[in-house]
Amino acid sequence: MQSLLTFNHVDRSDEQPAERGIAIAVVRKGTDRSSIDEYLDELEQLCATAGAEIVLRIVQERDRFDPATLLGKGKLAELVQFVRDYAVQFVIFDEGLSPVQVRNLQTALGVKVLDRSMIILDIFAKHARTLEAKTQVELAQLQYLYPRLTRLWPHLSRQYGGIGTRGPGETQIETDRRLIKERIAHLKQRLFDIERQRAVQRSERKDSFRFALVGYTNAGKSTLFNQLTNATVRAEDKLFATLDTTVRRCQLPSGREVLLSDTVGFIRKLPAHLVASFKSTLAEAVESDVLLHVADATHPALDHQIETVTETLATLGIEQKPHLLLLNKVDALSDRDARHQLAYRYPNALLISARTCYNIHSLLLRMEEYLLSACMRMRVHVPYHAMRELAYIYANATVEHRTDADEGITIEFLVPRAQAGQLLSLVEPFAPSVEYSLEQS
Numbered sequence: 001m002q003s004l005l006t007f008n009h010v011d012r013s014d015e016q017p018a019e020r021g022i023a024i025a026v027v028r029k030g031t032d033r034s035s036i037d038e039y040l041d042e043l044e045q046l047c048a049t050a051g052a053e054i055v056l057r058i059v060q061e062r063d064r065f066d067p068a069t070l071l072g073k074g075k076l077a078e079l080v081q082f083v084r085d086y087a088v089q090f091v092i093f094d095e096g097l098s099p100v101q102v103r104n105l106q107t108a109l110g111v112k113v114l115d116r117s118m119i120i121l122d123i124f125a126k127h128a129r130t131l132e133a134k135t136q137v138e139l140a141q142l143q144y145l146y147p148r149l150t151r152l153w154p155h156l157s158r159q160y161g162g163i164g165t166r167g168p169g170e171t172q173i174e175t176d177r178r179l180i181k182e183r184i185a186h187l188k189q190r191l192f193d194i195e196r197q198r199a200v201q202r203s204e205r206k207d208s209f210r211f212a213l214v215g216y217t218n219a220g221k222s223t224l225f226n227q228l229t230n231a232t233v234r235a236e237d238k239l240f241a242t243l244d245t246t247v248r249r250c251q252l253p254s255g256r257e258v259l260l261s262d263t264v265g266f267i268r269k270l271p272a273h274l275v276a277s278f279k280s281t282l283a284e285a286v287e288s289d290v291l292l293h294v295a296d297a298t299h300p301a302l303d304h305q306i307e308t309v310t311e312t313l314a315t316l317g318i319e320q321k322p323h324l325l326l327l328n329k330v331d332a333l334s335d336r337d338a339r340h341q342l343a344y345r346y347p348n349a350l351l352i353s354a355r356t357c358y359n360i361h362s363l364l365l366r367m368e369e370y371l372l373s374a375c376m377r378m379r380v381h382v383p384y385h386a387m388r389e390l391a392y393i394y395a396n397a398t399v400e401h402r403t404d405a406d407e408g409i410t411i412e413f414l415v416p417r418a419q420a421g422q423l424l425s426l427v428e429p430f431a432p433s434v435e436y437s438l439e440q441s
């Protein structure tokens, strides 16, 4: 898929220079310096992932934002000069810009003007590989683009020309709008079909206990996923290396198996359209039993990243799900004190390293505890004529004790709560008084 919005991606191997740009944060007076640096560092990293380089950073503190240009007049004039002096091809704002602001700024500066959402969409477009991810990204792009469609955009009919034809007397923009609307409807239908297939796959896995890795982008989710499941999901020092969801079996120390999923990461100010169009990708996390929240313990903005993830989980309506915070990359912490401080600040978290496998066994034991706490313990006497039911119990529960006697077999087993009802109705005909209790971890 082509990028609709921002950079013409260059293959880094063909030695074309990266596009150069200026990054700007417009903040309220009194915003602390470390937060501003954090925002700009991230914006710079986003640009680098998209294939562009930031050559200058500008901060403007204001009490009031100008609705026409966001920046004040004086700062804008200064910026015009910087654009010339540094010979940059674009200017990027950390804030979301309205369509009018983009147009006015572009006119004043004479170069491409971008905001954070555009660059995130651009990276998603660059990294999307599966049909689902590509469809989701294109939908988000078009929904973002639609209200911004002005004469400044290149004509879309060139890209989507095959879908509709130009009606008599229509202006180019009207044609573009109509093409986009039709394309959006088409993409939504395609996503609906993909989601239906996914729902069938998920319902086939309904009986398994499911863990989902979630977290800020680049926290190490895919690296951990590969360690826990022997998979080979792409893990790189790049933002949004993963855009789709993979599910694999994971074996716990007792030999019990659970399912684990790896998915797209979150980021501060993730464009709302993206979250909405990635609904089917995130469904695995939404329907999981327990969330494993992976955070990069070495990142200077650790607290903010954890907050952002918690907020995104709330947007998805799953902030109340049982979850475990994993502070990853502790192998890269400079000293022992840093680990102690983290353990003190986050008493419920587990410090791990996906790279060196530090504390991975403890993580598996914690996962086992979650599994057991969601199980019921049952004791049933099965007569010898009910061997099919016995086989069913063995296939769907974890048998812990078994006593063979003359009149039948007494077994004690753990079964996930979700399946307990079905199992009870199966064994009831020959075991009317089943003993059971909720397993405590």
Ligand SMILES: Nc1nc2c(ncn2[C@@H]2O[C@H](COP(=O)(O)OP(=O)(O)OP(=O)(O)O)[C@@H](O)[C@H]2O)c(=O)[nH]1
Pocket (backbone or CB within 6 Å): 215, 216, 217, 218, 219, 220, 221, 222, 223, 224, 234, 235, 236, 237, 238, 239, 240, 241, 242, 243, 263, 264, 265, 266, 328, 329, 330, 331, 332, 352, 353, 354, 355, 356
């Ligand atoms: N030092 C160290 N680096 C790690 C560890 N875990 C992951 N990394 C590195 O962190 C970077 C990101 O890892 P990924 O596993 O791709 O992270 P992710 O959360 O899946 O990222 P996205 O899919 O891009 O959101 C890679 O360069 C990894 O090698 C760790 O325990 N220690």
Ligand SMILES: [Mg+2]
Pocket (backbone or CB within 6 Å): 221, 222, 223, 234, 235, 241, 242, 263
């Ligand atoms: Mg990943």
